[in-house]
Amino acid sequence: xxxxxxxxxxxxxxxxxxxxxxxxxxxxxxxxxxxxxxxxxxxxxxxxxxxxxxxxxxxxxxxxxxxxxxxxxx
Numbered sequence: 001x002x003x004x005x006x007x008x009x010x011x012x013x014x015x016x017x018x019x020x021x022x023x024x025x026x027x028x029x030x031x032x033x034x035x036x037x038x039x040x041x042x043x044x045x046x047x048x049x050x051x052x053x054x055x056x057x058x059x060x061x062x063x064x065x066x067x068x069x070x071x072x073x074x
Contacts, residue, residue: 029069037071040064047071 010030011023036046037055045059053068066072 033069040066040071 008023009027011018011026014023014026033049036048036058039045039047039055039057039059041057041062041064042059045057047055047057047064050056050063053065054063055066055071056063
């Protein structure tokens with residue numbers, strides 16, 4: 001019978017050699033970047049991350065560059 005394991009979300013793709021703190025930080029960044037971000041082109045539209053620093057507005061279809069993990073709100 002196997003032992004129960006903790007749910008470690010997106011950090012589960014790494015082996016056991018990575019530390020707990022690194023897993024927590026990774027999960028926080030991963031959850032933020034995968035979430036839909038507000039688009040700067042349309043007030044109610046959302047932007048989806050295509051690659052690091054490259055985003056696409058889902059309503060207008062415009063592709064723009066911004067932060068690597070999140071769309072900057074500045």
